[in-house]
Amino acid sequence: MPPEPILRVRGLKTQFQSAAGVVRAVDGVDLDIYPGEIVGIVGESGSGKSALAYSILRLTSGRIVAGEVQFRGQNVLELREAEMEKLRGDRIAMIFQDPMTSLNPLMRIGTQIGEALRYHLRLGRRAAAAKAAALLQAVHLPDAERRVHDYPHQLSGGQRQRVVIAMGMSCTPDLLIADEPTTALDVTIQSQILNLISETRQRTSTAVLLITHDLGVVAQLCDRVAVMYAGQVVEQGRTADVFADPQHPYTIGLLRSTPHGRRRGEPLRPIPGQPPRPGEIAAGCPFAPRCHLAEARCQHQAPDLIHIGGGRQARCLLRTEVAYEPAP
Amino acid sequence: MSEISSPTSAANQVAGAYAGRRAADMPLARLVRNRMAMLGLAVIVVVTMLALLAPVLPLADPNAINTSARLKPPGSPDAVLGTDQLGRDILSRLIWGARVSLLVAVLAAGIALSIGTLIGVLAGYFGGLIDNVFMRLIDVLLAFPYVLLAIALVSALGPGLINAMIAIAIVNISFYARNVRSAVLSVMSMEYIDAARAAGASHLRIIALDILPNMIAPIMVLVSLNIGWMVTETAGLSFVGLGAQPPTSDWGSMLADGRRFILVAPHAIMMPGIAIVLLVFAFNSLGDGLRDALDPRLREGGR
Amino acid sequence: MRRYITQRLLSAVIVLFGVSILVFMVLHLTPGDPVEIMLGPTARPGDIERLRAELGLTDPLPVQYVRWVSRALQGDLGRSIQLNRPVLPELLSRFQATLILAVAAAIIAFSLGLLLGVISAVNHNKLVDRVVAGFAMLAVSMPAFWVGMIGIVVFAVNLRWLPASGMYPPQGAPSWGKLLVHLIMPATTLALVPMAVIARFTRSQMLEVLGQEFVLTARAKGVPRARVIVDHAFGNTLVALITLLGLEAGILLAGAVYVETVFAWPGIGSLMVEAILKRDFPIVQGGVLVIATSYVLINLLTDLLHAAADPRIRVT
Numbered sequence: 001m002p003p004e005p006i007l008r009v010r011g012l013k014t015q016f017q018s019a020a021g022v023v024r025a026v027d028g029v030d031l032d033i034y035p036g037e038i039v040g041i042v043g044e045s046g047s048g049k050s051a052l053a054y055s056i057l058r059l060t061s062g063r064i065v066a067g068e069v070q071f072r073g074q075n076v077l078e079l080r081e082a083e084m085e086k087l088r089g090d091r092i093a094m095i096f097q098d099p100m101t102s103l104n105p106l107m108r109i110g111t112q113i114g115e116a117l118r119y120h121l122r123l124g125r126r127a128a129a130a131k132a133a134a135l136l137q138a139v140h141l142p143d144a145e146r147r148v149h150d151y152p153h154q155l156s157g158g159q160r161q162r163v164v165i166a167m168g169m170s171c172t173p174d175l176l177i178a179d180e181p182t183t184a185l186d187v188t189i190q191s192q193i194l195n196l197i198s199e200t201r202q203r204t205s206t207a208v209l210l211i212t213h214d215l216g217v218v219a220q221l222c223d224r225v226a227v228m229y230a231g232q233v234v235e236q237g238r239t240a241d242v243f244a245d246p247q248h249p250y251t252i253g254l255l256r257s258t259p260h261g262r263r264r265g266e267p268l269r270p271i272p273g274q275p276p277r278p279g280e281i282a283a284g285c286p287f288a289p290r291c292h293l294a295e296a297r298c299q300h301q302a303p304d305l306i307h308i309g310g311g312r313q314a315r316c317l318l319r320t321e322v323a324y325e326p327a328p
Numbered sequence: 329m330s331e332i333s334s335p336t337s338a339a340n341q342v343a344g345a346y347a348g349r350r351a352a353d354m355p356l357a358r359l360v361r362n363r364m365a366m367l368g369l370a371v372i373v374v375v376t377m378l379a380l381l382a383p384v385l386p387l388a389d390p391n392a393i394n395t396s397a398r399l400k401p402p403g404s405p406d407a408v409l410g411t412d413q414l415g416r417d418i419l420s421r422l423i424w425g426a427r428v429s430l431l432v433a434v435l436a437a438g439i440a441l442s443i444g445t446l447i448g449v450l451a452g453y454f455g456g457l458i459d460n461v462f463m464r465l466i467d468v469l470l471a472f473p474y475v476l477l478a479i480a481l482v483s484a485l486g487p488g489l490i491n492a493m494i495a496i497a498i499v500n501i502s503f504y505a506r507n508v509r510s511a512v513l514s515v516m517s518m519e520y521i522d523a524a525r526a527a528g529a530s531h532l533r534i535i536a537l538d539i540l541p542n543m544i545a546p547i548m549v550l551v552s553l554n555i556g557w558m559v560t561e562t563a564g565l566s567f568v569g570l571g572a573q574p575p576t577s578d579w580g581s582m583l584a585d586g587r588r589f590i591l592v593a594p595h596a597i598m599m600p601g602i603a604i605v606l607l608v609f610a611f612n613s614l615g616d617g618l619r620d621a622l623d624p625r626l627r628e629g630g631r
Numbered sequence: 632m633r634r635y636i637t638q639r640l641l642s643a644v645i646v647l648f649g650v651s652i653l654v655f656m657v658l659h660l661t662p663g664d665p666v667e668i669m670l671g672p673t674a675r676p677g678d679i680e681r682l683r684a685e686l687g688l689t690d691p692l693p694v695q696y697v698r699w700v701s702r703a704l705q706g707d708l709g710r711s712i713q714l715n716r717p718v719l720p721e722l723l724s725r726f727q728a729t730l731i732l733a734v735a736a737a738i739i740a741f742s743l744g745l746l747l748g749v750i751s752a753v754n755h756n757k758l759v760d761r762v763v764a765g766f767a768m769l770a771v772s773m774p775a776f777w778v779g780m781i782g783i784v785v786f787a788v789n790l791r792w793l794p795a796s797g798m799y800p801p802q803g804a805p806s807w808g809k810l811l812v813h814l815i816m817p818a819t820t821l822a823l824v825p826m827a828v829i830a831r832f833t834r835s836q837m838l839e840v841l842g843q844e845f846v847l848t849a850r851a852k853g854v855p856r857a858r859v860i861v862d863h864a865f866g867n868t869l870v871a872l873i874t875l876l877g878l879e880a881g882i883l884l885a886g887a888v889y890v891e892t893v894f895a896w897p898g899i900g901s902l903m904v905e906a907i908l909k910r911d912f913p914i915v916q917g918g919v920l921v922i923a924t925s926y927v928l929i930n931l932l933t934d935l936l937h938a939a940a941d942p943r944i945r946v947t
Contacts, residue, residue, distance in 0.1 A: 057851060059847060059850055059851060081856075082855075085853045085854075085855050085856075086853060087853070088850065088851055088852065088853040089851060089852035089853030089854075090853055093851065093852070094848075094851040095848075095851075096844050096847065096848055096851075097844075098844060101843055101844040101845060102844040102845050102847075102848045103845055103848070104845040104848075104849070104863050104866075104867070105845075105867070105941075105942070105943060106866050106867055106870060106941070106942060107862075107863070107866075115849065115852050115854055116852040116853060116854075119852070119853050119854060119855075120853060151942040151943070153942065153943045164848070167848070167852065168851075364768075464645065464646075464649070465649070467642070467645075467646050467649070468646055468649030468650055468653060471646045471647070471649070471650050471923050471926060471927050471930075472650070472919070472922075472923050472926065473880075473881040473882070473884040473885040473922065473923075473926055474881065474885055475885035475886075475888050475889075476884065476885060476888070476903075476919060476922050476923065479888065479903060479904070479907065479915075479919070480653075480654065480657050480915065480919045481657070482907065483657065483903075483906075483907040483912070483915045484656075484657040487907065487908065556772065560772075560774045563774055564774060564776060564888075564889055567774075567776050567889065567892075568776075568888070568889065568892050568904045569904070569908055570904070570907060570908075583776065583777060583780070587780060587893075590780055590783065590784050590788070591788055594784045597777065597780050597781070597784075598781075601774070601777035601780070601781070604774055604777065605769075605772050605773050605774075605777070608772040608773075608774075609768065609769060609772035612768055612771060612772050613768060616768070
């Protein structure tokens, strides 16, 4: 019997009101995350991957208009704000892109790590400080005992991101959402942080939802991957499968446009055109205007996400559904 | 959901990804949509027209003394806004006074702007020693709370409207110099300046063709934000007796005149005061609107 | 930190040097003979010569400047022509009254300004926010001398709640209670503009801080919204607000000139206005010097305070 997913997102829609009209940032996303796995979400900026992450924790400044976010069987969209606060940082934690700005410049890092401990585990000041030092040791911050008294500006970018990870892991959450955790870092530091995330997952069996635009990161770290385009998941499956045999033309384009995905000797080929602007998403497949395989029907018929076997899904009219895959 | 993450968060991330300028986002359209700014502009236009047309408007002689009609309340048949302690028509004096107040404010702003911009451009463009010397001088000017410096200068030059104007102009040089300098510095970091240099363009050419055109927007914002202060400052100096001297009178000296009679005729201070508030409010809201439309980064800077 | 302090002290000294030259030059910028202007057209030639010699105006300028500065450093700012008393004690007693007024106004301005700013920011773009913004805009557009007079008409003349002028009633012994009653109107009037400035600054600063990632991080940690505002946003806003102290002091000292004139408050501002009208140059010169010096010191203090409050500056 397959294990129950800890996070089950169904039909999630998040919208923003902008000067240009309603922006459907997340437009009907289904997503499952099982205990202890690392799931990557990739897409260009503006594809809605960050909005999805913020929506799961109900920290988006947009409006969640439809759908469910079930965390261990409980729809978090129905929780009162106070109950939501108990969940945040305790069972679901989130870390952000830029370690330069995601720490309060006026607060010692020990205090910042201690905050979640004090709110969720009801630790006293001293106990929280001791635990903070231990957490910093666990993320391999040298001289952790003394570092808890430092202010963020006294640390390097990589060290800060270690602090941020320690902060996210402080209550050993069931799910850690990491929004572009390495984008703002130097390349050499990037792989250290990725290793740290992977190591942390193994130690604590915390599941990780990793938001990134970098296919290399996905290849290195993720068990499964979901590709987002224009607010929708256009393809998902096991990372190895998706990389070896991409089913959606957009995924194919993404792989060809990065050194990680292309075949040896093949030149990098960027995807032509731009993602659709808000309000410009007409009927039909949102990717059709950029798609080299598009047919006439793609212009007016919106594709569904269909199961194509092997736990894989793709949202493309040119794929045919595999009948024996049980519906979720 | 929570407003707490509002200004820079996901909405912008998403909208930013679709960045594309539409007509509705252009500065002029943004300004026109700002109702407060448009209201301010309307008030400024009306007051300016009244001031310009004062000689041809059917107004009583602002200086005609009529001791039998002293301190008449507003709504009197031949004096809509009442009369002052010498029986002079307040409406007429307000409109004639607007000429003085506006002219002084505009001239003072013009002087401060020209000198301040010159200093700011030179300091920002050449940097180094020139920048250091100018900025130290500006620091000295800034060491005085601004009215105090105006007072010191008026005490040297002697009380009077022209001297008050000069003093106010000098006081505000630092405001323009500092803001223009920082605007120049931000333009200087653009690549096309390096390109112009590499192409061998002269300093004068770069300043005239690349720097100054970029100063127009910030300067418009600075002037509109500053002119309201100029109006208040002039009125203030006149109010304490250091500005307009009889028989010239502006709104500030009208307030000073009315002050001695506030027990019996409060309207004599109400009318000029409301005029000042209205005009200054108009300039400030236009300035705010311009700033938001043209250069949001200037927010809350300067004074 | 030590280098920063030294640097700031040094630049304060340079600025004060410039201030002293400017103040000194004020007397010499005057068109015509200052002594004749001071004594007026009825003065006898003997008196003019005597005052000129007494003021040392016959010496070369640098000599005069050095003498003037060295005397000023010893607390000798000359004698007032009108009052025929030494300038410094007169200035200091008047300055005390100004300080009382300015501090009272600062307390009002900061407490109300902060409150309004935070309320505005937390209710961003809602009705409360717009009302506060409109009020702040109105407050900076109203000249203090006019507001003061309206206050006198309403609260002193019509309602008879508050005294119209002065620091104490003309008769009877001074007391704290009487001072407080006399302070209410002038201090509130003086507080209006700085309060509006603080409210607007606090609002924009709070909004900026609330939009930063560390606030989101705190929310993601499960810190309740109200605690995020208090522990994370407000602290950062306060530190930024310190930079405003100097500007506020300037607004207060400048506004005091008008407020003191309207309420006949015996402060340094009204003294200087009288002195200019009566051509009492030593008072004007001394007054400008005292106010400018204290303003430079306040700005210096502001910078040091900011450095002490912000760890990013403190350590380096």
